[in-house]
Amino acid sequence: MSRPDPHGLGRTDSWDGVRAVVAGFGVSGFAAADNLTHLGAQVVALDAVASPDKEEKATLLQVLGADVRLGAGATDRLPEEADLLVVSPGWRPDNPLIREAEARGLPVWGEVELAWRLRHPDHAAPWLAVTGTNGKTTTVQMLDSVLRAAGLRSVAAGNVGLPLVEAVMDPEPHDVLAVELSSFQLHYASSVRAESAAVLNVAEDHLDWYDSMEAYAADKARVYHQVERACVYNVADERTRRMVEEADVVEGARAIGFTLGVPGVGMLGLVDEILADRAFIEERGTSAAELCTLDDLASPAPHFVANALAAAALARAHGVDRAAVREGLRAFRPDGHRIEHVAVVDGVTWIDDSKATNPHAALSSLQAYEPVVWVAGGLAKGARFDELVAAVRGRLRGAVLLGRDRHVVADALSRHAPDVPVIEIGDGETGDPMERVVDAAAGLARPGDTVLLAPGCASMDMFAGYGARGDAFAAAVRRRAGRQD
Incomplete structure (x- = not known):
């Protein structure tokens, strides 16, 4: 008996008999497993981590008929009977589970690909997609x-x-979706066709996942494939x-640039001081x-202004008027x-940009302040810091480094900014490491300076996430401010 082919199935079809394996039981994995179960598929959800939150969600899905397997060994092998593998973002293409699915000839989709296929055929909201480092x-x-x-009834969805x-399955249809797509999500999304799309920038990142910058950039470029209205660059x-020049787009789609210079x-x-549109007005040739x-x-x-220009370009391409943009x-x-x-203490401004988790993001942040005591370090993810340091060395009062790969930043500073004082916060020292970071930064800073947490690295070597790292920094700054009162 032939098995059902999930390729041709959508939201209004019966998924009865489709055996879908969902690998990864985080936010997107749960959403995929939940909705596939709702559509009638036989769902097996797998995750190597059995956290209380995941176990609670597993109980809910098991009541609905799904098979949820959590804990050590759960993702070692693909179940024998499977018609489809849906993988969560971040699963590398060389993962044994994915390799096994490909060897069996099974489709491998991400949650984004599944979402695209589950749009309602009668009122599918257009996607305005954004990617970039x-x-x-x-x-x-x-x-x-x-x-x-x-x-418009809109929602921010995807990687944020x-x-x-969940967005496409909402019983009350959206008018439009503002969609954030990571390179990982784009890697497993072959069918997505955005109304308009933007690539904000491409810089070194995730080289622990990709074999090369070229492979990383190629996944980013997928966002422009078959764009209907505007490719924003x-x-x-x-x-x-x-990327825009090489993209295969729908005839009539326009290339729209954004710049911090005169457009x-x-x-x-x-x-x-004015954000100006010279793309979506009739008299753009002269004004x-x-x-x-x-x-x-x-x-x-500057990077915040650039983001605003990109958002405005996508909105204008969708037909939004200038008053609504403002x-x-x-x-x-x-x-x-x-x-x-965070605070101003003794004339020194303290800024938390913990979300700057790669060198390009840190560079954008550093270029907004001068002079700067830079707080950096963490998990470098294979990235290098030479270009960043060479670009900002004239802005640096000093640097305080922490985390597993702090030596990567320290080496770049020694090569390109040897006169900049550097303090490394070691792992074996006693006391709260962020307290020591803040005390060290305060010792380097002078009135009028900015102490900037822009780590250029991921946080998971020492913290639960970039938010926890930023919270620790802010709390340490406020404690220091209290001691100074």
Whole structure:
């Protein structure tokens, strides 16, 4: 008896008899398993970690008929009877489970691919997609704010906010989705066709997952495939422009650049203190239209302004008017740990940008302040810091380094900024390491300086996540401020 082929199935089809294996039982994995169960598939969900949160969700799904296997060994082998493997973001292509599925000829989808296939055929909301090494979350949240200001039922989904499967399965249809896509998600999403898409930037990251920068960039470039309206690119990042030139798009799709300089025709950019549109107005050949001013934004930091321009470009491509762009950007406030002001102590400003988890993000943050005592280090993920240090050495008052790969940052500083004082916080020392970081940074800083936590590295060597790292930094700063009172 032939098995059902999941390739041709969508939201309104019966999935009865489809044996779907969901690998990874985090937020997106649970969403995939839950909705596939709802559609009638026979679901087996696997995860090597049996946390209390996952066990609680497993109990719920098991009541609905799913088979959930958690704990050591759960992901060692693919179940014998399977028609489809849905993998959570971050599972490397060389994972034995994925290799086994491919060897058997099974489709391997990510949750994003599943979501695309489960859109309602009668009212499928268009996707405005954003990817890039840095700034994705901020840009998508800005875009969502602008779309809502235009009166549209929008939601930020994907790598931020709501899982995409939940978004597309919502009984009340959305008008449009603001979608953040990581390179991992794009790797396993072959069918996605965004209405418009943006690649914000491409820099060294995740080289512990990819064999090369070229492979990483190729996954990012997938976001432009078959775009209908606008491919938004970063004028300052030549690689993003080449991605647009090489993309296979729907006839009539436009290339729209964003720049921190004066915009050319077909671009959005800055004219003095004004964010200006020279792409979506009739008289773009001779003039530009004001969208908002720098004072309308929560931060004038260059990377924040660039994100606002990209969000505005996607919204304008969707047909949002200039007034809604201004209103949405004015209303937006970034999440915590993104260029977040912590305190001013003895004339020194302390900034938490713990979300700067790779060198490119740290560079963007460092370029917004001067002079800076830089707090960096953690898990470097195979990245190098030479270009970053060479670019900002003139801004640095000093550096305080912590974490497993702090030596990678220290080596770059010794090569390119040998005169910059560096203090390393070792693993074997007593006391709270972040307290020692803050005390060391305070010793280097002078009134008028900024102490900037922009680690350029992931946090999981010492903290539960970048949020926990930022919280520890802010708490240590406030304790120090209390001691100074």
